[in-house]
Amino acid sequence: MNDFSIGVDLGGTNLRIAAVDVNGHLVEKVTLGTKVSLGRDHVINDMCEAIQHLSEKYKNSSSMLGIGIGVPGIIDMQTGLLRESPNLPGWAEYPVRAEIERRLNTMVILENDANVAAFGEKWLGAAKDHDDMAMLTLGTGVGGGLVLGGKIWHGMNGMAGEFGHTTVEPEGHPCGCGNRGCLEQYASATAVVRMAREAIAENASCSLARAAHSDLEFSAKSIYNLAIQGDEDARRIFRRVGRALGIVLSTLVNSLNLPIYVVGGGVASAWEAFAPAIFEELRHRCMVYAATAPADPLAQGGGASSHVDPGPGRKTIITRALLGSDAGLFGAARLPMIAEAAR
Amino acid sequence: MNDFSIGVDLGGTNLRIAAVDVNGHLVEKVTLGTKVSLGRDHVINDMCEAIQHLSEKYKNSSSMLGIGIGVPGIIDMQTGLLRESPNLPGWAEYPVRAEIERRLNTMVILENDANVAAFGEKWLGAAKDHDDMAMLTLGTGVGGGLVLGGKIWHGMNGMAGEFGHTTVEPEGHPCGCGNRGCLEQYASATAVVRMAREAIAENASCSLARAAHSDLEFSAKSIYNLAIQGDEDARRIFRRVGRALGIVLSTLVNSLNLPIYVVGGGVASAWEAFAPAIFEELRHRCMVYAATAPADPLAQGGGASSHVDPGPGRKTIITRALLGSDAGLFGAARLPMIAEAAR
Numbered sequence: 120m121n122d123f124s125i126g127v128d129l130g131g132t133n134l135r136i137a138a139v140d141v142n143g144h145l146v147e148k149v150t151l152g153t154k155v156s157l158g159r160d161h162v163i164n165d166m167c168e169a170i171q172h173l174s175e176k177y178k179n180s181s182s183m184l185g186i187g188i189g190v191p192g193i194i195d196m197q198t199g200l201l202r203e204s205p206n207l208p209g210w211a212e213y214p215v216r217a218e219i220e221r222r223l224n225t226m227v228i229l230e231n232d233a234n235v236a237a238f239g240e241k242w243l244g245a246a247k248d249h250d251d252m253a254m255l256t257l258g259t260g261v262g263g264g265l266v267l268g269g270k271i272w273h274g275m276n277g278m279a280g281e282f283g284h285t286t287v288e289p290e291g292h293p294c295g296c297g298n299r300g301c302l303e304q305y306a307s308a309t310a311v312v313r314m315a316r317e318a319i320a321e322n323a324s325c326s327l328a329r330a331a332h333s334d335l336e337f338s339a340k341s342i343y344n345l346a347i348q349g350d351e352d353a354r355r356i357f358r359r360v361g362r363a364l365g366i367v368l369s370t371l372v373n374s375l376n377l378p379i380y381v382v383g384g385g386v387a388s389a390w391e392a393f394a395p396a397i398f399e400e401l402r403h404r405c406m407v408y409a410a411t412a413p414a415d416p417l418a419q420g421g422g423a424s425s426h427v428d429p430g431p432g433r434k435t436i437i438t439r440a441l442l443g444s445d446a447g448l449f450g451a452a453r454l455p456m457i458a459e460a461a462r
Numbered sequence: 463m464n465d466f467s468i469g470v471d472l473g474g475t476n477l478r479i480a481a482v483d484v485n486g487h488l489v490e491k492v493t494l495g496t497k498v499s500l501g502r503d504h505v506i507n508d509m510c511e512a513i514q515h516l517s518e519k520y521k522n523s524s525s526m527l528g529i530g531i532g533v534p535g536i537i538d539m540q541t542g543l544l545r546e547s548p549n550l551p552g553w554a555e556y557p558v559r560a561e562i563e564r565r566l567n568t569m570v571i572l573e574n575d576a577n578v579a580a581f582g583e584k585w586l587g588a589a590k591d592h593d594d595m596a597m598l599t600l601g602t603g604v605g606g607g608l609v610l611g612g613k614i615w616h617g618m619n620g621m622a623g624e625f626g627h628t629t630v631e632p633e634g635h636p637c638g639c640g641n642r643g644c645l646e647q648y649a650s651a652t653a654v655v656r657m658a659r660e661a662i663a664e665n666a667s668c669s670l671a672r673a674a675h676s677d678l679e680f681s682a683k684s685i686y687n688l689a690i691q692g693d694e695d696a697r698r699i700f701r702r703v704g705r706a707l708g709i710v711l712s713t714l715v716n717s718l719n720l721p722i723y724v725v726g727g728g729v730a731s732a733w734e735a736f737a738p739a740i741f742e743e744l745r746h747r748c749m750v751y752a753a754t755a756p757a758d759p760l761a762q763g764g765g766a767s768s769h770v771d772p773g774p775g776r777k778t779i780i781t782r783a784l785l786g787s788d789a790g791l792f793g794a795a796r797l798p799m800i801a802e803a804a805r
Contacts, residue, residue: 376618
C-alpha cells in the first residue's frame, strides 16, 4: 500500500474520518455523528479513537504521514487554536491541534472546513488541473476557499476566502455577521427557504404555500424539486441564487482573474436551476469572463462580443464541484502530505 | 552612483521617464506630453529619446538594469503586446515591448499602469513594509493593482486587479464596461462630477448649481473644495464615494485578508471627505476588519465589538497612497531590478 494520511471532517452534525493514500485513493472512511451535546472531550475521544483505529490498521504496510482536520470556524494557523466556531459551542479558544498531537503523537494540521473542501477539489476534483482556484460552498451558510500557487491562501490571519460575506445588495437582508445583503443571505440553503417563505408571506406564490403546508420539512431540496417540475415561483428563487452568485463570481473574476471557480455544497445539487443566472450575470458584469470565451455549456458563444481573445486554453471556467461531501476529507488528508513533501 | 533602471509612465496625457536607483532614489525625471494625435511612432520616438538621454548620462558611473513601462490598458504579459488601450488609440495589438527592446537593445518589461502604481507603493510608499497589498487608483476611472508575496498578481491573462469594475449597486449606473453599478461609477473623478450634475438636474443642490454655473471647469476638485468649505451637498457626494469604496474594500478584506489596502490617484486628495464613509462601511460589512482593531485614525476603537483578537501587529490597514503621481514611475523602474535579481 502507498503511504497515507488521515483526513478528518469535523462538522457540527457529522464527524468523518478517512485514511487516504498519496495517490488520492480513499482507503477507508468512518462516519460518526458529532455528539456536540456530550461536550468537547467526548467528540475529541471519538475522533482520536477512529484515527487510531485507521492508522493502526494500515501502518504496518505503509507510512502514516500525519493528520489533517477540517473544522467549521476561525482558526489561528500559527497556534492551531480554534478561535471560534458557531457550530461547535464550547470549543472557542481550544487548542485542538496541540491536544490531538499530544494524544496521538503525530503531526496534526488544523484548517478551516471551506478551505479543505477547496483544497480537495483542487487536488482530485473539478480544479485538479489548476494551481489557482476559488471555491464557494453553498450549505447552511456560504463558505469559501482560495488556493493560489497550489497552496491555501490564508491571508494575514487565516480569515481569507470569506466569500459568503461579500455584499451583494448594499441594503439587502441582514446577515448574522453584522452586514446586510451578504451572498449567504441569497445563496445558502437557509436563504432559499427564507426567500420561499417571504414569497408565501407576500401571497406571491400559491404553489410554494401549498408545498410548505404539506411538507413538514420544507427545505431547499423541496423548493428545488418544485423548480425542476417547472414551478415558476420556485425557479425564480433559484434565479436569485444564481444572480447573487454571479455578482460575487464577477467580482472574483475581475479581481483575481483565476482560471477556475468551483461551486459546491448541498445547494450545488440545484446547479441546473441557478447556473444560467450565474452566466447571465458574468456576461454583463465581467470583462475578463466575456473575454475568455467561457467554458459554459449553458451559454455557448457568450464571449463573442469581446475584443480580447486571450488565446487558446485560457478560458475562465465556472463549474460544479465533483467530490461532493468528501471534498473536505480529501483536502484535509492532503495537508500532511504537502507538509511532508516540503520538509 | 548605485545601479539604476528607467521607469516610464506612458499615460494618455503625460509621458514621464525617470532614472531610479536600486535604493529607490529618483535620480532624474523627464516629463513630456504624450502626443497621441501625432501617432504611435511619434510617441515611441519621444520615449526612446528620453530613455537614451537618461541612460547615456548615468551609465558610465553605474549599470543600467533595464526599462519598466507602465501603460494604461490590457497587456499580454507573455508577448509584451498591448492588447487594447482606450487612452492610446491606434496602439491595439502593438508589440510595445519588442519594438522598444529592438530600438534600445535593453530588457523591457511592460506592465499595466495601475499595477505599477501598486508596485511603487509596495516598494517605497504606503505599503513598503508589506509583501501583500492591494491598491485602488481613483482617477478618471478606477484602476486597481494586487501584490501577493511581493509580486504583482496578474491572474490567468494579466487582467487581475480590476477592482474598479466590481459591482457596488447591482442595478446602478451603467458603466462603459457593459456592467451596471461598478465602483468606477461612484468613486472616479468622472463619477464625482456626474453625481454633482445629477444633484443639480434634480434641483437637489443650489450650491452645486451655483458652482457649476460660475466654474467653467467644474471638476471633482471644485466639488471637493465645496466639501471642505462645509457644503452639505458636496459632502454627501463624497460620502457616496466612500460608501462605494467601503463596499469594495470590505469584499477585498473578506476575500483576501491582506494586511494593507492603499487608496491613491487624484481623487484620493479628497481622502478627508470620503474616508469616514469607508470606515463606516468596513465596520458593518467586514468581520475581519472589525476583528483586527483597525489602524483607523478616524474611528479609534471601532473593532471593540469583535470576539477575535488577532494579536499585536495584525491590524488591517486602509490608508492613502504616499507617492502621488510618481508611484507608477517607481513601480515601473522596480520591475527590471526584480527581474535582474531573479536571474
